[in-house]
Amino acid sequence: MMRVLTAVAVAVAMVVGMSPAVESARAQGFPTRPVTMVVPLGPGGSTDVIARVVAEGMRAALGQPVIVENTTGAGGTVGVGRVARAAPDGYTIGIGHSGTNVVNGAIYPLSYDLMADFEPIGLISTQPFLIVARKSMAADTLADLVAWIKANAGKVSEGTSGVGTPSHISGVLLQNTLGVTWTMVPYRGAGQSMQDLIAGNLDIQLDTPATSLPHIRSGLIKVYAVTAKERLAVAPDIPTTDEAGLPGFYYTFWHGLWAPKGTPKEVVAKLSGALRTALADPATKQKLVELSQVIFPADQQTPEALRAYQKAEIDKWWPIVKAAGIKVE
Missing domain, CATH: 3.40.190.150 (Bordetella uptake gene, domain 1)
Known part of the structure; x- marks a missing residue:
């Protein structure tokens, strides 16, 4: 009889769910x-x-x-x-x-x-973003890059991590700031878009230091500025947008x-x-x-x-x- 009652109790518990006390006890043992x-x-x-x-x-x-x-x-x-x-x-x-x-x-x-x-x-x-470009980009300064973008309106391509991602939103803000539009190419992540930038299949990108710095240090891409009011502690040689000629353009996420x-x-x-x-x-x-x-x-x-x-x-x-x-x- 005791076994039958126990089985019934287990079945009822499975139907109605765990009691708050049991759930609390299980939570206290988390994680197993x-x-x-x-x-x-x-x-x-x-x-x-x-x-x-x-x-x-x-x-x-x-x-x-x-x-x-x-x-x-x-x-x-x-x-x-x-x-x-x-x-x-x-x-x-x-x-x-x-x-x-x-x-x-x-x-x-x-x-x-x-x-x-x-x-x-x-x-x-x-974190802030870095404004970067393919290694073969002719522009050496942010002012030069802005001039190149305006001169090539409609032909510029930028990689993003997808529609609505920070890299996309910051790119839209940059377009609005410069008064120029260009092609946004969505990827499944920054790693994939960075590979195409390195390969020269994209022109520019706004990307995180975590993704960009190793390739900057290896000479595989160019960097122009950090989108913040202060320079990066780990890369103090990269100027801010204020210093590089695009004052007030900040973006962090x-x-x-x-x-x-x-x-x-x-x-x-x-x-x-x-x-x-x-x-x-x-x-x-x-x-x-x-x-x-x-x-x-x-x-x-x-x-x-x-x-x-x-x-x-x-x-x-x-x-x-x-x-x-x-x-x-």
């Missing part, structure tokens, strides 16, 4: 297996590189591996959608940025809500971590704590600094801070993107 971090863009770009640095830092804090998986397509919407549909147990999380988790909502017909369908884990870092909606608060708290521990680790911090990342202060690495920051970014960028007429082609 590896966690998957979804990167919504291709390998080789800054999002991928940052993800791998952060994943390694979180591994020690969680006591389990954090496995990075690239799920690409449609400017990051495929990968973000994978996270939205994942089981809300903390074992699938996603890294995203101001393109995938802000701007895409103004461009793509998403099957998920960027604010309502995710549990924020925390902000990671922010940020990264954060999210879990699926409904992930238990205790699990989100553990993931957020692991992120903060990783970002405070000297080795992890150094790796991010070498990638020209500016790590958010500890009090901005919380789920609450990410939610507020993301909402403010949506309020800021959606009107700009819609006014610019940026659409999926």
